[in-house]
Amino acid sequence: MSLINAPSPHTRERTDTGAVMRRVILATLPGLAVLVWQFGAGVLFNVLWAAAVALACEALFLRARGKPVGFYLRDGSALVTAVLLGLALPPTAPWWLPLIGVAFAIVVAKQLYGGLGMNPFNPAMVGYVLLLISFPVAMTQWIAPGQAPAPADSLALFLGQTPADAFSGATPLDTFRTWAGDAGALAEHGILQGVLAGRGWQWVNLAFLVGGLYLLARRVIGWHIPVAFLAGLGVPALIAHQIDAARFAGPLFHLFSGGAMLGAFFIATDPVSAATSRLGRFIQALLIGVLIWVIRTFGGYPDAVAFAVLLLNLAAPFIDYYTRPRAYGHKGARS
Amino acid sequence: MLGLFRKARQPTLVFDFPGGVHPPEHKDRSNGTPIQPGPLPAQLVLPLNMHLGAPAKPCVGAGDRVLKGEKIAEPVGAVSAALHAPTSGTVVAIGPRPIQHPSGLDALCIVIEPDGEERWVERRPVADPAALGPDGLVALLRDAGVAGLGGAGFPTAVKVTLGDHQRVAQLIINAVECEPYITADDRLMRERADEIVAGIRLLQYLLNPQDTLIGIEDNKPEAIAAIRSACAGSDIQVRVVPTKYPSGGEKQLIQLLTGKEVPSGAIPAQCGVVCQNVGTAWAIKRAVHDGEPLIRRVTTVTGDAVARPGNYETLLGTPVRDLLRHAGVDGERLGRLVMGGPMMGFTLHDPAVPVVKTSNCLIAATAEELPEPPPEQACIRCGACAESCPASLLPQQLYWYAKSDDFERAQRHDLMDCIECGACAYVCPSHIPLVQYYRYAKGEIRHQAAEQLKADRARERFEARQARLEKEREEKEARRRARLEANRQKQAAAQAPAGDDNRLADLKKAVGKASSTYKAAVKAAKTAEAQEADNAAELRARADQLKAEADRLKAELRDAKAGAPAAAPTADPLADLKKAVTEASSAYKAAVRDAKAAEAEEAGDAAERRAEADRLKAEADRLKAELREAKANAPAAGAPAAAPTDQLADLKKAVGEASSAYKVAVKAAKAAEAEGTDNAHELRAKADTLKAEADRLKAELRDAKAANPGAAVKPAPAPAGKTPDGTPAATPATEEASPTPPTADPEAAAKRQKRLKALKTAYNMAHKQYKEAHAALERAERDAGDDDQERLDALAAKVDKLKAKANHCRDALNALVEEAKADIRAHTGKNLKTLKLEAARAESALRQKADELARLRDTADADTLETLDAEVRALDEEAQVARRALKQAVEEQGLVEDDQ
Numbered sequence A: 001m002s003l004i005n006a007p008s009p010h011t012r013e014r015t016d017t018g019a020v021m022r023r024v025i026l027a028t029l030p031g032l033a034v035l036v037w038q039f040g041a042g043v044l045f046n047v048l049w050a051a052a053v054a055l056a057c058e059a060l061f062l063r064a065r066g067k068p069v070g071f072y073l074r075d076g077s078a079l080v081t082a083v084l085l086g087l088a089l090p091p092t093a094p095w096w097l098p099l100i101g102v103a104f105a106i107v108v109a110k111q112l113y114g115g116l117g118m119n120p121f122n123p124a125m126v127g128y129v130l131l132l133i134s135f136p137v138a139m140t141q142w143i144a145p146g147q148a149p150a151p152a153d154s155l156a157l158f159l160g161q162t163p164a165d166a167f168s169g170a171t172p173l174d175t176f177r178t179w180a181g182d183a184g185a186l187a188e189h190g191i192l193q194g195v196l197a198g199r200g201w202q203w204v205n206l207a208f209l210v211g212g213l214y215l216l217a218r219r220v221i222g223w224h225i226p227v228a229f230l231a232g233l234g235v236p237a238l239i240a241h242q243i244d245a246a247r248f249a250g251p252l253f254h255l256f257s258g259g260a261m262l263g264a265f266f267i268a269t270d271p272v273s274a275a276t277s278r279l280g281r282f283i284q285a286l287l288i289g290v291l292i293w294v295i296r297t298f299g300g301y302p303d304a305v306a307f308a309v310l311l312l313n314l315a316a317p318f319i320d321y322y323t324r325p326r327a328y329g330h331k332g333a334r335s
Numbered sequence B: 001m002l003g004l005f006r007k008a009r010q011p012t013l014v015f016d017f018p019g020g021v022h023p024p025e026h027k028d029r030s031n032g033t034p035i036q037p038g039p040l041p042a043q044l045v046l047p048l049n050m051h052l053g054a055p056a057k058p059c060v061g062a063g064d065r066v067l068k069g070e071k072i073a074e075p076v077g078a079v080s081a082a083l084h085a086p087t088s089g090t091v092v093a094i095g096p097r098p099i100q101h102p103s104g105l106d107a108l109c110i111v112i113e114p115d116g117e118e119r120w121v122e123r124r125p126v127a128d129p130a131a132l133g134p135d136g137l138v139a140l141l142r143d144a145g146v147a148g149l150g151g152a153g154f155p156t157a158v159k160v161t162l163g164d165h166q167r168v169a170q171l172i173i174n175a176v177e178c179e180p181y182i183t184a185d186d187r188l189m190r191e192r193a194d195e196i197v198a199g200i201r202l203l204q205y206l207l208n209p210q211d212t213l214i215g216i217e218d219n220k221p222e223a224i225a226a227i228r229s230a231c232a233g234s235d236i237q238v239r240v241v242p243t244k245y246p247s248g249g250e251k252q253l254i255q256l257l258t259g260k261e262v263p264s265g266a267i268p269a270q271c272g273v274v275c276q277n278v279g280t281a282w283a284i285k286r287a288v289h290d291g292e293p294l295i296r297r298v299t300t301v302t303g304d305a306v307a308r309p310g311n312y313e314t315l316l317g318t319p320v321r322d323l324l325r326h327a328g329v330d331g332e333r334l335g336r337l338v339m340g341g342p343m344m345g346f347t348l349h350d351p352a353v354p355v356v357k358t359s360n361c362l363i364a365a366t367a368e369e370l371p372e373p374p375p376e377q378a379c380i381r382c383g384a385c386a387e388s389c390p391a392s393l394l395p396q397q398l399y400w401y402a403k404s405d406d407f408e409r410a411q412r413h414d415l416m417d418c419i420e421c422g423a424c425a426y427v428c429p430s431h432i433p434l435v436q437y438y439r440y441a442k443g444e445i446r447h448q449a450a451e452q453l454k455a456d457r458a459r460e461r462f463e464a465r466q467a468r469l470e471k472e473r474e475e476k477e478a479r480r481r482a483r484l485e486a487n488r489q490k491q492a493a494a495q496a497p498a499g500d501d502n503r504l505a506d507l508k509k510a511v512g513k514a515s516s517t518y519k520a521a522v523k524a525a526k527t528a529e530a531q532e533a534d535n536a537a538e539l540r541a542r543a544d545q546l547k548a549e550a551d552r553l554k555a556e557l558r559d560a561k562a563g564a565p566a567a568a569p570t571a572d573p574l575a576d577l578k579k580a581v582t583e584a585s586s587a588y589k590a591a592v593r594d595a596k597a598a599e600a601e602e603a604g605d606a607a608e609r610r611a612e613a614d615r616l617k618a619e620a621d622r623l624k625a626e627l628r629e630a631k632a633n634a635p636a637a638g639a640p641a642a643a644p645t646d647q648l649a650d651l652k653k654a655v656g657e658a659s660s661a662y663k664v665a666v667k668a669a670k671a672a673e674a675e676g677t678d679n680a681h682e683l684r685a686k687a688d689t690l691k692a693e694a695d696r697l698k699a700e701l702r703d704a705k706a707a708n709p710g711a712a713v714k715p716a717p718a719p720a721g722k723t724p725d726g727t728p729a730a731t732p733a734t735e736e737a738s739p740t741p742p743t744a745d746p747e748a749a750a751k752r753q754k755r756l757k758a759l760k761t762a763y764n765m766a767h768k769q770y771k772e773a774h775a776a777l778e779r780a781e782r783d784a785g786d787d788d789q790e791r792l793d794a795l796a797a798k799v800d801k802l803k804a805k806a807n808h809c810r811d812a813l814n815a816l817v818e819e820a821k822a823d824i825r826a827h828t829g830k831n832l833k834t835l836k837l838e839a840a841r842a843e844s845a846l847r848q849k850a851d852e853l854a855r856l857r858d859t860a861d862a863d864t865l866e867t868l869d870a871e872v873r874a875l876d877e878e879a880q881v882a883r884r885a886l887k888q889a890v891e892e893q894g895l896v897e898d899d900q
C-alpha cells in the first residue's frame, strides 16, 4: 500500500494560477470586441501578435534560466501581459511596436527580475511606457471612434505601410485637453458628446467594466482595487467639475475615457506588483486614481494609467510597511 | 454588514474573526449512524507520550497481567497524565513502536495482548465530587489520565489547576468541530449530551467561571438541540457559531464567543478563559462519576475507501489497521490515510500506528478524493491567502521570508502567531504548501532560540564550574595548610613528649594565631565586600575556612586541657597511648590527603608522599594496637566488653555503608540503563559486586553478633594475670609468653583484615562512583541542552551525595586502620614507626660497620678487625631482630602491605 505522504492541509480549493489567468483573459474579450468594433482589426492584430511574441520570449528565457518551460507557460501570466499591452496599443501600431513593447515587458520587466511573482513593476505597463517614451508619435496615433478601417487597411497599418491619413483621429481625452476651459469649443466637438462620456471610448470602457465585474464575481480580483481606483479618479473629478465645469471634465467622462476601466480592473489589480494587504491595495489604487486625474488634468500626457500604475508600484513596499494588518493577539501591542 | 445581521438574528451574541475558509464538509457520510463499538484488536499499542508533556513512566513490566482500567504508567512531573490498560490482558512488551507523529519516529509504547475477558479493575465512582474537593478532583483527573481529546492532548488536570489569583471569566466548551469529515463530537453530543453536561458541571465546580459557553457550529442542528435540552435550566449557554473553518481553533473560538484576543505569546487562561473540548468534558464525567479512566474515545472513521464510515468507540492503542478493517476498508482504493482532519491532520506512513487520546478522526481517502498536491507554482501575490488567514497575517510575505531563510523578518511579521490552520494553503492558487514553509521556519527559529539559550546556559555553567574548581582548589589549599600546621604541632609535641604543658602552650599559641589570622581574614573580606571587590566571596570563603581551623584548634586545646590534668596524676599510660594514637592517625590522615592531593596534582613526589603516608599509617596502627592491648590489659572493667562492642559497631557501620554504596550503585546503574549509557552494564556489574560485599559483611556481622556474648565473657579472665604496665614485650618472642593476646589477636586481626578490605572496597567504590558522577556532571554540563537543567541539578546532587559517601567510607576506613595500628602498638609495645626506625637504624649501623670493616680490612690490625667483625655480626643480628619485629607486627595486625 503506497500511501500519499503530504503535509497538511490535505485538501485544497480547486483553483490554480493558470485558471486565474485564463479568466482574466476571458474577461478582456468584451473590451477587445468593442475595440475592434470601434477601431478596426488592428487591435486584434496587436493582441495576437503580442501574445505570440510573449510566449516566444517567455519560453526562450525560461529555457535560458533552466526552468521547465511547459509548466511555467501554463501559468498564463505571459499571455495576460501580452493581451493587456496589446489592448493598450493604438490600433494603428505597426508590428514592431508590439514586438518591442512585449519583448521588453517579458524579458526585462519580468524574467530578468526572476520571473512571475518577482517583478516589482507591472510588465505590461513597463512595455507601454517604454514605447510611449521612445515612439511618442506612433503611440498616440488613434483612429476616430466608429471609423474603423477595413481589415485590409488595418493589416496594412500593422505591416508598417501607411495607407492614408484618413484613419487618424484624436481621442476624447486629447480633445478635452486641447479645448479645456473653452466651454463653447468643447460643446462643438461631437466626440465628447457620448451618452456617458466621449463617443466610442465610453463603450470600450463599459465593456471593460463588464469584464471587470465578471472578474469580481468570480472572485479573481477583490473589490478594493477597482473601487479605490475609480474613486480616486472620480472624486477629484467630481469636485473639480463642480468648481469649474468648463476647465475640468466630469467624473463620468474621466471614468469612461481612455484606459480608466482597463486600468481599474485589469492593470492595477495585477497582484504581483500591487501592495500586499487589502488596506494597502485600497490606498495604492486610490492614489493611482488620483494620480491619473492629476496627470490627465495638469500633466503633459493625455492619459496616465501607465505612469500612475508604475509610480505606485514603486510605492508598494512603502505602503505595505504602513498598512500591515494587525495580527491576532497583537491588540495595541505594535508600535 | 453580514456580521451585524447575523448578530441580530442570533439569540446570543457571537462575534466574528477575520479570514476563514469554507471547505466542503463531507460530514454527512459519518454522522448518520450511532456510535458503534470499535474492534478488540490482537494487540493494543499504548504510547507513553499520548498527551502533551512528559511521557508517563511504565509501572508494569512485560509479562504482567493487567485488568481493564488498571494503571500501567504513572504521570511524571507536573505536565503529564497516567495511562491505563484499555482492556484486560497481558503486557507483552514495552518498547519502541511506530506512532502517529510527523517525524515518523518510533516512541516507547506498552503493548498489551487482550485476553478478551474485559475484566475490570475495581472502579471507584465518586458519588459526591464536592466531598473530594478541588484538589482531590484534580488528582483524580491526573490519575485517570484525562487529557484534551480535541487538540494537542494537554493534560486536563493541569488546565483546570488555577493559580492563586487566577479568575476564570469564561469557561468555553469547544464543540465546534470545524474540520471537514469529523463528526465524533457531533455524535457524542447527540447521544450523550447529559454526560457531557455532567462533565461541564465538574469543570464549573473546579474553575468557578462567571460564564460557561458552549460553542457549536450551525451545521450540527441535532447536536445543538440535544445539548440545549440537556442544558435547559442551567447557567450553561449554548452559542451557535456560523460554519467557517477554523472557528474551532482555540483562539478563534475565544474571539467568536467573547470578542477577546489572546495576546500573542500568552495562553487563554491569562485573559480569563479556559477552553475544554466537549469530548474531554465527557471523559471527565466518566472518570469522576463512573470511576473509569480514559481508555477509549470516539473516533470518526470516514473517507471514500471505507465501506462503513461512522463513529467508533475505540480503545486507545487500537492499531489504525484494525480500526480500518473494522470499518471495511478497501485497501485497493486507499490512497491517503489521514489522522485528524483534512486541514490539520497528519498523513500516516504506517497503518500500524495506534489510536491515541487525541485521535478524533481517521480518513481513509482514495487518491481522487484527497489527491497528491499539484506542483508548486510561483506566488503571484494574489493575496487570497491573506484574506483567508484567521490570524490576520500576511502568508505570502511569511512564505517569502521563510523561503529566503529570513527568519528575523518572518518573526517580525508575526510568524509565531500562525496557528498552522492551513487556510492559506487551502486557497493558494499556486498550490504552495505554505504551512510546510511556516513549520520549517518556526522550527528553525525555535532551534536558533534554543541554540542561543544553550550557549547562554553553557556560559553560565562554565562560570559556575570555574567557581567550583576555584573553591575546590582553595579547600585543598586550606587542607594543606591545616596539615602543615598539624604536622608542626605534632613535631612540637614530639619534641616535648613528656611535657603536656609544652603541648598545651603550643596549642594555645596555635589557637591564638589561628584566630587572629581568622580575624584578619574576616576584616579583609569585609573590606573587600564593602568595596565590592571581585574576590570578596573568595576572601569570605577563606575566612570561613580559617574560622573552622581555629575552632578545630580550640577544640583540640580544650581536649588537651581536659586530658592533661587527668593524665598527669594517674600517669595513665592509656591516656598517653590514646594521645599518641590520635596524633599518629591525624598525621597519617594528613599525609594521605597530602599524597592524594599530590597525586591529583600529579606532583612528582606523589609516590614519596604516599609512602610517607603509609609509614605513618603503620605507625598509627601500631599505636592503636598498643592502646587496645593496654585497654584489654587494664584492670578497668568495661574495657574488655567495649572492644567487641566497638567491633560490632564498626561492622554495623561497614554493613550500612556497604549496603548504601550498593544502593547508590544500583541507582546509578538504573539511571544509566534508562539513559542507555554504554557503561550501564559495567555499573550494574559493580552494583552486583557491591551487593555481594554487603551480603558478606552482613553475614560477618551476624556471626560477630552470635559470637559476641561469648566474647564478652571470654576476656574476663584475661586481665587477671596482667598488670597495667604488663604490656607484652616488644619482641615477637614474647608471643609465647603471653598466651591470651595471641589467641585473641589473630582472630581479631583476621576480622579486621576482612573489615578493612570491605571498607576499602566500599570506599573505592564510592570514590570511583563519585569520580564518575563528577565526570558525568562535567560532561553533561558541557553538552547539556536547555531543558536539561533539572537533570544537571540531579546529577550535581548525586555527585554531592556520592562525595559524602566516599568521605564517610574513608573516615570509617581510616578509623579502622588507626585501630589496627593501635593494636600493633599495643601488641609490640612500640610504635611501628619506632620499630621501623629501629630497623632502619640497625640496618644503617650494620652497613656502616660493614663498610668500616671493609675499609680497614687491609690496614687495621687483627684485633681491631676481630672487634669490628664481632660488632658487625652483632649489628646484623640486631637488624634482623628489628626487621622481624617490624614484619611480625605488621602481619599480625592484618595490615596488608600497602597499608603500612
Ligand code: SF4
Pocket (backbone or CB within 6 Å): B378, B379, B380, B381, B382, B383, B384, B385, B386, B395, B396, B399, B424, B427, B428, B429, B430, B431, B432, B434
Ligand atoms: S495565495 Fe498563494 S499565490 Fe496567492 S499570494 Fe498567497 S501564497 Fe501567493
Ligand code: SF4
Pocket (backbone or CB within 6 Å): B385, B388, B389, B390, B391, B392, B393, B394, B395, B417, B418, B419, B420, B421, B422, B423, B424, B425, B434, B435, B438
Ligand atoms: S496557516 Fe498560518 S498563515 Fe496560514 S492562514 Fe492559518 S494562521 Fe494564517
